[in-house]
Amino acid sequence: MSNDANDIGRSKRSKLETNLIHAGEPSPRILGAVTLPIFQTSIYETGNVAEYRDIRYIRLANTPNHVALQEKLAQVEGGQSALVAGSGMAAISSALLSVLKSGDHILVQDSLYGGTEAFLSEDCSEMGISFDHFDASNPDSWRAKLRPRTKLIYVESISNPLLRIPALREVTRFAKEHGILSFIDNTFATPINFRPLELGFDVVLHSATKYLNGHSDVCAGVMIGTQDFTRKAWGKLSHFGGALDPHAAYLLHRALKTLKVRVAAQNHNALTISRFLEQHAAVRVVHYPGLESHPQHVQARELFSGFGGMVAFELQGGEEAAERLLARLRCIIVAPSLGGVESSITRPAATSHYVIPKAERDAMGISGALLRFSVGLEHADDLISDLSQALA
Ligand SMILES: *Cc1c(COP(=O)(O)O)cnc(C)c1O
Numbered sequence: 001m002s003n004d005a006n007d008i009g010r011s012k013r014s015k016l017e018t019n020l021i022h023a024g025e026p027s028p029r030i031l032g033a034v035t036l037p038i039f040q041t042s043i044y045e046t047g048n049v050a051e052y053r054d055i056r057y058i059r060l061a062n063t064p065n066h067v068a069l070q071e072k073l074a075q076v077e078g079g080q081s082a083l084v085a086g087s088g089m090a091a092i093s094s095a096l097l098s099v100l101k102s103g104d105h106i107l108v109q110d111s112l113y114g115g116t117e118a119f120l121s122e123d124c125s126e127m128g129i130s131f132d133h134f135d136a137s138n139p140d141s142w143r144a145k146l147r148p149r150t151k152l153i154y155v156e157s158i159s160n161p162l163l164r165i166p167a168l169r170e171v172t173r174f175a176k177e178h179g180i181l182s183f184i185d186n187t188f189a190t191p192i193n194f195r196p197l198e199l200g201f202d203v204v205l206h207s208a209t210k211y212l213n214g215h216s217d218v219c220a221g222v223m224i225g226t227q228d229f230t231r232k233a234w235g236k237l238s239h240f241g242g243a244l245d246p247h248a249a250y251l252l253h254r255a256l257k258t259l260k261v262r263v264a265a266q267n268h269n270a271l272t273i274s275r276f277l278e279q280h281a282a283v284r285v286v287h288y289p290g291l292e293s294h295p296q297h298v299q300a301r302e303l304f305s306g307f308g309g310m311v312a313f314e315l316q317g318g319e320e321a322a323e324r325l326l327a328r329l330r331c332i333i334v335a336p337s338l339g340g341v342e343s344s345i346t347r348p349a350a351t352s353h354y355v356i357p358k359a360e361r362d363a364m365g366i367s368g369a370l371l372r373f374s375v376g377l378e379h380a381d382d383l384i385s386d387l388s389q390a391l392a
Contacts, residue, residue, distance in 0.1 A: 016076060016191070017260045024071030026064065038250040039064045053234075058246060060238050061085075065249040072256060073212075077191045077204050079224035083233055084249060088187065088207025089115050090242030091221030093123070095205055098232040099152060099181060102128035106152040107145055109136040109166055111159045111364055113185065113207075114352055136166030137296070142174055152181045157196065158188035161312050161348040161372040162365055163287045165296040168303060172200035187211070187339075192263040193306040203229055210339030211309070213255045214262050218248045262341065262377060266309030269383065270375040274311045276384050282321070282391045284369070287312040310338060311373045315391075319368035322347055326371075328390035331382060338374035343383055345373045 014022070026036060044056035044063075056062050061070070066084060073082035085091040092115075100106065108120060110133040120131050132145050136155055153175050155166045168184075175182035183203045184196045190211045196204050206212055208220035221244075223233050237243065244252075267290075274288035286293070289300040290307030300307055315321040326334050326347065335344040336351040346352065349368045353361055361367075375383065 019072070019075045020259055021257050023075040024068040024073075026068060030064075036065065036068050036250070036253065039246050041246075059241055059243045061234065061243050063246055063249075065246040065253065066244065069249050069253045069256075072253065073222050074224055076256070076259075077186075077224040078195050078197045079204065079226070081227045081230040082222055082224045083230045083237060084208070084244045084252070085221040085223070085237055086242045086244050086248075087219045088113075088205070088209055088221040089119065090237065090240070091207075091223045092116055092185065092205050093119055094233050094237040094240060094242060095183065095203060095223045095229075096124070096152075096154075097127075098229070098236045100124070100129050103149055104129050104152075105147045105150045106131045106154060107134050107142065107150060108132070108153075109155040109159065110134065111162065111164070112154075112156060113160055113187075114355065116185070136171075137164065139167050139170040139174065146178060150178070150180055152183060154183045154185075156185040156188065157194050158289065158308055158310065160188065160310075161352065161370060163188075163289055163294075163308075163310055163312055165289060165300055165303075168196070168199060168299070175202070176200065188308055188310055189304065190259065190263050190308075192260055193267065193304045193308055197224070199303065202226075208252055209337070211263060211266075212259065212339075213252050214259070214339055214341060215251070215255055216337065216340035216342065218251045218255075220244050220248055220252050263306065263309070265377050266375055267306035269377070269380045270309045270311050271307060272380040273373070273375055273383055273387070274313075276387070277311070277313050280391060282316055284314045284316045309375045311375060313371055313373070314367060314369045315371070317369070319347075319349075322369045322371055325387075325390045329386055330389075331378065331386040332373070338372075340374065341377045343374065343376035343378055345371055348372050 042058050046055060061083060069084055070082040108131050134142050134145050153171055155171055158165055172182055181202045184201045185205045186196055187207045187210050203225040206222045208222050213220060271290045274286050274291055277283045278286045288294060288311045289297060333342055333344045336346045348366055348370055349361060353366050
């Protein structure tokens with residue numbers, strides 16, 4: 001397929017919605033199949049392959065399901081190359097260990113996903129890799145944290161659970177100025193709302209378990225960056241054995257086709273609900289980047305094309321009122337994960353952030369009364385009715 005007309009949907013010139021559907025699809029289609037079938041086979045005939053990495057094997061993330069999915073994800077995030085993994089943590093750990101060695105140091109944002117934080121403090125420190133937290137909203141304080149062996153700066157596009165946004169442009173400038181790499185976990189924003197590579201980040205990571213898959217039925221991760229980066233990360237991932245299964249790859253591939261419409265609807269619902277909560281007498285504070293009251297609202301408007309599906313809020317009545325609300329909800333599911341088509345809600349102090357000592361949690365702004373709401377695709381009127389009756 002060499003002429004341009006045939007490349008529509010398969011080239012970087014096409015728009016994101018088109019790439020979600022057509023990028024990475026085999027050309028020509030396999031036996032004409034419009035949907036890429038699941039290649040549920042762990043081994044493949046070798047013939048005369050030249051190199052080890054040309055052997056097709058599930059653990060090597062190079063079966064037809066992996067290849068198509070990776071090409072789609074690379075185009076959607078606007079990167080040279082993507083590598084899928086068996087979970088977000090498999091992607092994050094392989095990505096970090098592919099560029100860090102014993103003796104290296106990294107700078108990480110002060111409120112990170114719990115699994116990433118535990119990987120750094122428990123596993124990386126055992127391997128002689130050290131880290132320091134930095135205040136992501138105060139770029140003037142970063143320089144003092146650099147060490148001779150600082151290799152990397154690491155942030156999340158929207159933090160969990162308070163939904164703060166780091167000074168993203170400044171992170172990429174700081175990395176370039178000091179010759180270090182910049183990594184970003186873009187799970188909460190998704191490439192629909194924010195494409196970090198366009199801003200100058202080196203590597204984008206996702207827990208595809210969340211919005212990318214969006215149906216709460218798959219655990220997967222992805223890394224996107226240069227060809228050189230994914231080749232190194234591929235070495236680590238294949239040694240650690242963190243491959244994605246072809247059936248899970250198929251489900252994620254299928255889900256990506258509707259990512260744009262899902263995220264657009266979740267953006268809309270979350271903004272509607274955050275406005276409802278903000279004016280409700282029983283609600284003390286609402287954290288949502290789309291609200292004028294959010295501390296990084298201006299930055300979010302400038303860099304993001306949507307504010308995401310996550311809303312956090314605190315009730316006037318404290319922890320007891322929060323527990324009462326959870327017990328009364330009928331449609332919204334009380335569950336700790338996020339990014340699914342169904343709305344779910346959790347109290348981070350009792351779930352995702354439970355292991356952090358209470359005093360530390362309070363200092364981070366994560367009170368016992370804080371609730372984190374992953375807004376789904378139900379009608380906003382029904383979600384508001386459910387919240388209203390539970391708040392009454
Ligand atoms: C869930 C999550 C992860 C970890 O992903 P898994 O797929 O559970 O391994 C990493 N980062 C963020 C922001 C997450 O929400």
